[in-house]
Amino acid sequence: MAAEQKQKLEQQLWNIANTLRGKMDADDFRDYILGFIFYKYLSTKMDLYANTILQPDGLTFSQVEGHPDEALLLEELKQLAIDKLGFFLEPSELFSELARRGNAGGKNNFILGDLAKVLTHIEQSTMGYESEEDFGNLFSDLDLTSHKLGKSENDKNELIVKVLTHLDEIDFDLENTDSDVLGDAYEYLIGQFASGAGKKAGEFYTPQQVSSVLAQLVTVGKDKLKSVYDPTCGSGSLLLRVAKEVKDVSEFYGQEMNPTTYNLCRMNMIMHDVHYKRFDIKNEDTLERPQHIDQRFEAIVANPPFSANWSASPLFMTDERFSAYGKLAPSSKADFAFVQHMVHQLDDNGTMAIVLPHGVLFRGGAEGHIRKYLIEDKNYLDAVIGLPANIFYGTSIPTCILVLKKTRQNPDDVLFIDASQHFDKVKTQNVLLEEHIAKIITTYKNRTPEDKYSHIANLTMIAENDYNLNIPRYVDTFEAEARIDINAIALEIKTLDQQIATTDKTIADFCAELNIVTPF
Template structure:
């Protein structure tokens, strides 16, 4: 079986388990449990594999250590190594496989809820005082084993948990294959499936992979390595991880997320995609109100984001003394924080960096403070590189059309290209799958290739990126003429001329219809006469 086939099989198996076991529980609620237990299994397998490597020279295996005469010294030595290498520690008796075995021993439904709760707490406590403490703290807080959602009685709760552990224990996650990321991708797949099945609540933190791929390819144009990638509204982290698939190496991942549940999912997602805890820094707070103190002074080479569309924020006058907003002279309105997120990202962008973010179409043409900020970004700073219109109904939970803004700070190093902005109208390029519109691979490639043609073309040949009915390279003078309104139809003419109408043919058809009508009227009049009733006309 190929790696791709293994991945598809694992994804389908996990989804089947989720559907089979969640019963009447809401998808959002069950998501937290099954993803948490998958993560627990992942940590257990990593711990066991790493410990076995350490013990191999002594001819020992980790599952026998606790009965060894030198158990205490061996466990302490392994703990010391594991905290540095893995960031956490689990005893053999705390491993997923051991809990699953005890829960199903003798074919009975043995009670393990108390032990399981202690193990999950122990994982977090094992990191106390270590460098990984912030990355593992409260990771399992959404796995409430006392919740009535699991069952009305303790036995019912235990029965469901034992079923989940038993099913998961039977799956081979292929963790020994260092070149494979089957489990990480399957985990991300489940996050996406729960998002698509649960509506807006779940969709708020998940960017469909098709859109993630476009953003990732845009910000990695001309790059093979990245020092850093940042997402100020990172949700479950899928967008950050997608960027890593487009380059050979990413030095560090940075993100911020206000929702505690999705913040936990993001950290789990990072670890399960084999991102070492020292290489990611995810912060749990509102980005606009409380940006991470570890991030705010950093500048990132790539920034990607799908901020919450037209979210409310305070827009307090106090923000006018904040370096992120002060230069603009105006703040984004209270009811639409879209440009506040853009301003934040621009502040965090490195001089040689690229940022790409998804926003509602209103940012392209709304006036007042938003029009002022838009003009400042184009006229005063000249950071806007491209505007890309996406199809409607491609996000879970909302059918509104969206756009991507691409911004760069180093545009002025290219004298000719700095005088233009690329507009792409991809709004009609999609495939309908059930109730969603989906960007297929050819649609993604067309967007990316058009942008890269614009980037790679010789300065005087930027117009090579112009494609009839699809894209247009607008001069800054042209944008100024439109009063810095970026509404895409102003720049990309997608009007399709109708075929000329043959009036003589239309007249002939009308005459034929009239003749047929007279014949029909005569027939009806004859029937009425035979029936001795009045004609209807």
């Protein structure tokens, strides 16, 4: 039933999102629709919580305004809500109330000004409290004055009222605390926007299939995690996916450079009912200005931008994340800089899994030097997994996953898995199905060698390959060509010649009967 409910909600939300399609480009209408859904979510949470608190007094939240003790009740509710929910809304500021006023009497009543004030007040309600950073500027991308919503103020208002009215008709079913249907539907919408965003999708979304592989890799043998961290967290899909693989994650940490995506990540966390006290997401450049540098994490996952530029400033040679290696990742390829950063933040009992372009496996120079240090000096590399090409939005290049641990159960070897040929094709995209993911994880758990799929290479073999990790050096995927029977082919050619001669004679006879020239 939950699956049907989820599918229905996803379709409803996507249909409403399409109300904005054609009015603006995908990035813009993504920000508006996700922002409005988030506003309704906060309103519903506030209403449910306030009604629970007021129930012993025989009151509902809607009855507070106009009550003789209105000021006292609102102040008490605010203090309780700020601690429990992290924010506060008054009854007149609830989503349902704005939608009702906008559509009262079947007319397009002007609510844009009130809506802007409400969104600002949500953020202001947290100022001076522990949740301030988690809710600050969350609605900064919802510009209600933008010409993209319409040419005139009435046009803008009409569109917004239409969207709010449709959203108001949907039951988010937040009373059902055992279900995360809304959170999953929100994630679905983010994925839908990513699938149509081309290259830009990589800035905020990791495909669920890849998230699933990474999440399962870092949770092998664990049903609880003290902490999970993503240094390039985007919309937070990877962090949330890790939480689905275990019974409990105590704390979520992430860093995201893009302000819009940073807002999306915080909304996504809250929409999945992750309490504001349990997540710490920062808006900064991870390599240049790390925000959690003194902390260590039990699980780390990342899908950083492939071969991104970074400063590679010589000053980083004194940075404890990089100094021990003796060399920095090239300024034009930050891949190993992200690896070094993650290794530094990995706890002694932790596991990290990072998606990278294949070049990290074999490129020389500084990258070869760093690769050798990680294997020979530290012995942190646990597995190398080759993924199919064309499974990420916006790029068709083949990618790989590096799994690293500071305390390895198999310190004498490295597991290589070549999953590059195990996928299904859906339209123009390659997709990992459940069976493909299960095969990767089972092979990693059991460290099972399999002909043309996986191989366990000892450290001596890797050293003999000069620490080149290119997967074909370890997993032989060579397919011998079928033997050719020359005599059979010669006989086949002879038979064809005879058939041609017979056909030519038949054609010549027809031509003679018709008294025309034979064409050969």
